[in-house]
Amino acid sequence: xxxxxxxxxxxxxxxxxxxxxxxxxxxxxxxxxxxxxxxxxxxxxxxxxxxxxxxxxxxxxxxxxxxxxxxxxxxxxxxxxxxxxxxxxxxxxxxxxxxxxxxxxxxxxxxxxxxxxxxxxxxxxxxxxxxxxxxxxxxxxxxxxxxxxxxxxxxxxxxxxxxxxxxxxxxxxxxxxxxxxxxxxxxxxxxxxxxxxxxxxxxxxxxxxxxxxxxxxxxxxxxxxxxxxxxxxxxxxxxxxxxxxxxx
Amino acid sequence: xxxxxxxxxxxxxxxxxxxxxxxxxxxxxxxxxxxxxxxxxxxxxxxxxxxxxxxxxxxxxxxxxxxxxxxxxxxxxxxxxxxxxxxxxxxxxxxxxxxxxxxxxxxxxxxxxxxxxxxxxxxxxxxxxxxxxxxxxxxxxxxxxxxxxxxxxxxxxxxxxxxxxxxxxxxxxxxxxxxxxxxxxxxxxxxxxxxxxxxxxxxxxxxxxxxxxxxxxxxxxxxxxxxxxxxxxxxxxxxxxxxxxxxx
DNA sequence: CAGTGGTCTAGACCACCTT
DNA sequence: AGGTGGTCTAGACCACTGC
Numbered sequence: 001x002x003x004x005x006x007x008x009x010x011x012x013x014x015x016x017x018x019x020x021x022x023x024x025x026x027x028x029x030x031x032x033x034x035x036x037x038x039x040x041x042x043x044x045x046x047x048x049x050x051x052x053x054x055x056x057x058x059x060x061x062x063x064x065x066x067x068x069x070x071x072x073x074x075x076x077x078x079x080x081x082x083x084x085x086x087x088x089x090x091x092x093x094x095x096x097x098x099x100x101x102x103x104x105x106x107x108x109x110x111x112x113x114x115x116x117x118x119x120x121x122x123x124x125x126x127x128x129x130x131x132x133x134x135x136x137x138x139x140x141x142x143x144x145x146x147x148x149x150x151x152x153x154x155x156x157x158x159x160x161x162x163x164x165x166x167x168x169x170x171x172x173x174x175x176x177x178x179x180x181x182x183x184x185x186x187x188x189x190x191x192x193x194x195x196x197x198x199x200x201x202x203x204x205x206x207x208x209x210x211x212x213x214x215x216x217x218x219x220x221x222x223x224x225x226x227x228x229x230x231x232x233x234x235x236x237x238x239x240x241x242x243x244x245x246x247x248x
Numbered sequence: 249x250x251x252x253x254x255x256x257x258x259x260x261x262x263x264x265x266x267x268x269x270x271x272x273x274x275x276x277x278x279x280x281x282x283x284x285x286x287x288x289x290x291x292x293x294x295x296x297x298x299x300x301x302x303x304x305x306x307x308x309x310x311x312x313x314x315x316x317x318x319x320x321x322x323x324x325x326x327x328x329x330x331x332x333x334x335x336x337x338x339x340x341x342x343x344x345x346x347x348x349x350x351x352x353x354x355x356x357x358x359x360x361x362x363x364x365x366x367x368x369x370x371x372x373x374x375x376x377x378x379x380x381x382x383x384x385x386x387x388x389x390x391x392x393x394x395x396x397x398x399x400x401x402x403x404x405x406x407x408x409x410x411x412x413x414x415x416x417x418x419x420x421x422x423x424x425x426x427x428x429x430x431x432x433x434x435x436x437x438x439x440x441x442x443x444x445x446x447x448x449x450x451x452x453x454x455x456x457x458x459x460x461x462x463x464x465x466x467x468x469x470x471x472x473x474x475x476x477x478x479x480x481x482x483x484x485x486x487x488x489x490x491x492x493x494x495x496x
Numbered sequence: 497c498a499g500t501g502g503t504c505t506a507g508a509c510c511a512c513c514t515t
Numbered sequence: 516a517g518g519t520g521g522t523c524t525a526g527a528c529c530a531c532t533g534c
Contacts, residue, residue, distance in 0.1 A: 019523090053524090055524090056522095191488065208457075236442070292519075293519085302506070310520095323512050325520080327520080
């Protein structure tokens with residue numbers, strides 16, 4: 001990646017794509033209240049001049065700001081702020097758990113941890129052979145003594161070597177990012193509502209009357225390798241998925 | 249919009265942004281099996297030459313193909329096909345109902361239709377005054393005699409004038425697009441799991457043991473006007489939300 | 497018709513992967 | 516070192532809005 005140093009006068013080296021300057025400018029403007037709901041923003045050329053980048057780069061930044069729901073663009077008219085100061089945040093299923101809780105309140109109980117052959121389903125999703133080995137993990141997330149999420153996770157041992165119970169007790173994603181130095185790039189996921197199975201009922205203290213919000217997902221590294229196939233089931237009290245959709 | 253005519257030799261005028269040629273090329277390649285899972289695609293320069301567009305335009309098309317989950321891009325390596333022939337489709341909540349059913353099998357029952365003042369919540373979401381008027385609509389969607397979705401819809405009468413029961417029986421969105429000639433551009437939505445209320449139970453034939461998949465959404469026209477605030481509740485058997493998330 | 501956003505281009509250069 | 520994708524630019528031209 002090409003990087004530039006902004007704020008170098010402050011001796012704080014911030015590495016950015018230039019188009020992220022645009023996104024940051026808008027995010028900051030919304031947070032500080034400079035840009036509030038419905039206001040017309042500066043034009044593309046003004047932004048380009050102010051941030052010292054080309055118009056094309058501003059446009060690329062606007063693409064991202066728009067995809068995040070910050071702004072609305074009206075051809076021939078201008079750019080308008082769409083988000084309120086109390087910014088909406090996407091609850092991203094990438095990390096397998098909701099980020100709405102402070103880390104202190106959240107504990108992890110490991111129900112099962114083994115290395116097995118993958119199920120047919122898991123092998124297909126992970127694009128591996130049924131003779132390869134995968135970690136087979138079952139975890140329960142507990143929020144202030146209340147179990148809220150049960151996770152069934154499959155990861156190829158070749159892709160994510162060296163998993164231990166200690167890692168599972170903390171964050172698998174931290175381990176992948178900071179110990180293995182791999183980058184997570186994308187996920188396909190599917191949200192449905194399901195009834196609990198026997199394990200779900202046992203570990204989340206549920207009955208047949210209860211239900212769960214299920215996310216089935218395949219997660220990819222930035223080299224395209226699928227490294228996780230997982231099924232997370234959340235109790236409805238703590239689940240929400242928020243997003244923005246834009247035409248094309 | 250700038251438009252060009254492709255396939256003019258066939259006397260079929262297809263109006264496109266050039267970058268959509270790239271998206272279409274990839275979609276078609278996946279559908280016909282020319283591009284199958286894992287295959288390395290032509291390079292950007294090759295695509296540019298083949299489709300007779302600039303490299304930047306190819307890149308813009310790739311952005312869209314990537315956001316649709318068609319491809320994976322690996323810097324320094326190439327572009328790889330990610331989607332299987334039996335293409336995944338996003339079940340888009342924009343239309344308020346799942347598009348997995350043929351129109352023939354789906355019927356609509358209108359439970360309630362009036363013009364009222366908006367609730368505080370609806371006024372806030374629609375960015376209108378509590379003294380303005382809104383359509384207050386309650387509909388049930390019925391799939392082959394089984395009620396599957398109940399919808400509570402609020403629309404400002406100033407923005408969407410002339411709604412009738414006949415429109416409600418068909419598609420409000422068709423009416424907006426083709427009769428009012430307005431364009432729908434984006435939506436914010438929130439997916440949660442809920443228990444049915446009294447109306448839900450009555451009209452979907454549910455009990456307290458049942459649950460529903462709820463989408464609360466605000467939908468915007470391309471001029472930024474919020475024109476719909478709605479709560480749709482789907483029975484879990486027919487609900488799924490599928491998507492792709494990419495870093496940034 | 498002036499202003500604004502959208503599309504498109506050719507080309508320079510950078511970052512990363514592969515050999 | 517060569518190939519490939521990513522970023523960035525300056526500038527041309529188009530489509531739309533609003534005065």
